[in-house]
Structures are given as C-alpha cells and as structure tokens.
Amino acid sequence: MQALRLVGTKDMEHDDWLEWRKRGIGGSDVAAICGLSRYKSALEVYLDKLGEIPPIPDNPKMKAGRILEPVVADWFAEETGIRVQKQNYIFQHKDYPFMLANIDRWVPGENAGLEIKNTAEYSRNNWFDGQTEIIPTEYQLQANHYMAVTGADKWYVAVLIGGWDFQWRVIERDDNLIRNLITIEENFWTQHVVAGVLPEVKAQDTDLMNYMYHSSAPTSINISEAYYDLIKRLLDTKQVLKQAEEAHEDVKNKVKQLMGENELALWQGEKFCSWKTNARGSRVFKIIGGL
Template sequence: MRTNRLVSTLEMSHDDWLQWRRTGLGGSDIAAICGLSRYKSPMEVYLDKLGEIPPIEDNPKMKAGRILEPVVADWFAEETGMKVIRQNAIFQHPRHPHMLANIDRWLPGQNAGLECKNTGEYAKGDWEGTTAPTEYILQANHYMAVTNADRWYIAVLIGGWDFQWRVIERDEELIKNLITIEEEFWTNNILAQQPPALSHQDTNYLKTTYKDSVADSTVDLPEEAYPIIKSLAEARQLIKVAEMQEETAKNQIKGIMQNKEQAYWQGDLKFTWKANKKGIRSFRVIGGDE
C-alpha cells in the first residue's frame, strides 16, 4: 500500500496548515474521538473540523514544542544512533482519505517514524515503566495506518532535561479498530454535521455557548434522556459511597497518628494533622486533596 503525499508543508503558512488539518483526522484527534484523551473531547474535534471554534491561540507551551522538536529529534538520533529526516508533508491514507498524518520525523531504512514530545515535570509519572501514555499509542498506530509503517518511536523531553524514548510496534487489531472508529466519526458526525455526545470535558464549552438563560423557560426531556438521568443518579450515589470510604480511611489514619503531626510511610511523608493558632487541627493528604 503506497501512502499519498497529500500536500507539502515546506513553505505553507500556519493558517493554510490549519485549513488542511480540517480536511481529515490527524494523530492528535484520535484519542479524543476514542474517548480516551485527557485533554480534548469528541465535541472539540467535531467543532474544530467544522470551523466552528477558533484555533487555539499560540502560547508559550506550543512555542516550546515547536522550538524543542528538532532538539528532541537530534537527541533521539544521538542516543540511538538512528538517522531521522524531515518529511515536510501531510500524508493521506490511500483508501481512507479522511485519515491524515503530519509526522515529525521519518527513519529511513526502517519503515518507521518518530513523534517528538516535550512536557513538564508534572507528567513524569506518565512515562514510568516501558510503555507510553495511551494517547500516544493511539496516535502512533494512526500514523502507522496512514504511512503503512512497521513501528513508531516516541521521544519525550521531560522538564527540560529528562530524555526518554519508546518504541510502539504496529498493532494490526488496534489499527483495524481505529479505521472503523475514524470512518464512523467522519461519516456520521463530521460529514452528517451531527454533534457527538457531550463528555465531562465539555463543561467550559457549555458555559460559553449557553452563558445566558431565558427567564422562566422550560424543556421536556425526551424518552432517550432516561439512561442519562439514570447514569447521573448512579454517579451521585457512588460519590456518596466514595466520600464515606474516604472519611473512614482518614479517621483510621488519624486514630493511628493520635496527637502526632506527621505520618510517614516507608520513609515518605504521607499525612499531616496540624493545629492552627485557634487550636483547630487540619488533616492533609500529601500529594492529594484534603
């Protein structure tokens, strides 16, 4: 299968690049439409492709990603001894034209690509172990589907100094599922202009879209809203159970601490229970919510 080189990005303006992105689904969209992204919802992808929301304004984090991409790529090449080259193009799946790939680097002679990431120290836990975060595994397999590659490397710079890399081998079953999911989303949502279901990530979208209310207006919920009502009731009940479980665990820790201010577990400070000037003790979970 030969990949289509859809358009060159060598001298393409940023605005033109954004327009080309809207002609299909790229690697950064995949986790979102699968409902597995921590950063973006299916609704955001839908609105972006239809041009109904402005693109994210450039910010220091995005600028750092652009500036550090060649640094991460060169670091990967030096660390592994593998050659990497730019492609300067948007690629398109030959049989599924809505599947696009704007890849960071290609590894000649390997039939493989490289995705470069830059993140903060806060994300260090995402890279523990030998695998990569789910979002990037999906992104890599999407790229492999488009380019017919055998594997994809992911290089990440954490906190400006901690360099790591992973290799994601081609997963035929996952690619098959991604093709189906992307086909359905593109056809049933984008082309049909049918919005996907709202998710927990759409709170701000709803606040800004419906910021005003019509006085004394009402709506009758349709029959198909029943599963949603049931889900909400079940979630609220689970919250109550979780709150009781949390309070019980806290009290049991307090019972062990008694009048001590700090509690350690295997050498690490885990809990504090200190009194303020008024003599009121406040319990705190280190690294978590109170």
C-alpha cells in the same frame, strides 16, 4: 511512503496549518475519538473540525515543544545512529482521505517515522512501569494512525523527560489495530463531522458544555420518558457521590484527630497529608502522597 502529499507546510502560516488540519483526522485526534485520551474528548475534536471552538492559544509549553523538537530529533539520531528527515507536508491516506498525518520526522531506508515528545518530570510514570519501559496509549494509537496513512512498518517515539532524560521507544505496526482505527475514524468522520451530529458527551466535557451553552433562556424543556435511564443514573450517581463524600469526610476527620496540632503526617517515613493554617487563620487539609 505510500501517502499522498496533501499540502506543503514549509512556509505555511500557523493559522493556515490549523485550517488544513480541520480537513481530516490527525494523529493527535485518534485517542480522543477512541475515548482513550487524557487530554481531550471526541466532542472537542468534533467542535474543532467544524470550527466551533477557538484553537488552543499558544503557550510556553507549546513553544518549548517547537523549539526542542529539532534538538530531540538530533539527540535521537546521535543516540541511535538512525538518520531522520524532516517532512514539510500534511500527508493523506490514499484510500481514506479523512485520515491525515503531520509527522515529525521520516526515517529513510527503514519505512518508518519518528514522533517527538517533550514532557515534564511528573509525567515520568507514563513512560515507566517500575523499571519496565512503556509507551502511553495515546502515542501507540497516534503511531499506528501514522503507519496507516504512510504504510510504514514501525514508528519510533523519542521523548525528553524533565528537560534532561532522553528516552526512545519503538512501536511495531499492528494491522489489527489499524483496521479498527480506520473503522472508528471513518464512523466518526461520516456519522458526526460530515453529518453534523454531536458525539456522546463525557465527564471531561464540562468546560465545553459551559462554552456551548454559556447562557440560559427563561424557558423549559419536558424530558421524555425515553430518557428514563439517563435521569435515573443522574439521581443514582448523585446519591453515590453524597455517600462517598460523607465517607471521605468521616475518615478525613479521624486522620485529623490523629494529627491534632501537627501540620504534617507521615506514613512509613514519607509525607502523607498536611493540615496547615493558611493566611486567613483557617486550617486546610491536603492529601500529599499515597500508599
């Protein structure tokens, strides 16, 4: 392994570990910075690194991940015959100090690592396309980030789906992707985190906008003509949204007419939508399945 050992984590308090993570970009940050994360945005990563938002409070899902990590690691070793070692360090890229790696396991003798995941049954489709095994984009980026930091040739991913279905995949090193990741991460770190410049706000940042600007002042701002395209997009998308809502309501009412007094509609034998009376006496329409 070519990475530097930034700090040991064996007896480190969780709050201290969170503080060390703010010193650079970790594997779980990469997809967000690239705009490819389903879970967080570049703005959230930026605010986290600057300590401007509180850390995510511990929850049962996070606790389950910690408890099951050694179980899944042992399962991987038993299933594959590949020996793995726990690494109690935060690693740092030897040339790019803002690139950090807190890896789950190292595979001695293979120049490889192991990332461990625990997910719910409803996320099964993230790991399969029909019968074909796939790997979520976030984890492909995370693994290549770790390979960039450590110099590894490949990275294993082990996942426990629904508490019982063990799956594992291999991600081979992609040097072209790694070069692009280094460029993206360096730009994000220097041009945003170090410079104190917010990254572009996205649709998933609604809660962060409300957190950052939680109260209003009795003042006004004059938006300059430089933002003409932005204002036009706001008005245009509002109109498109209105038209989409009207079209959706139109077809929904047509389906309600087909359903009549029935509270459940089937399509090709499968539950498609419901229109049930709730405790207040109102009927609530819900789409259950897809085509």
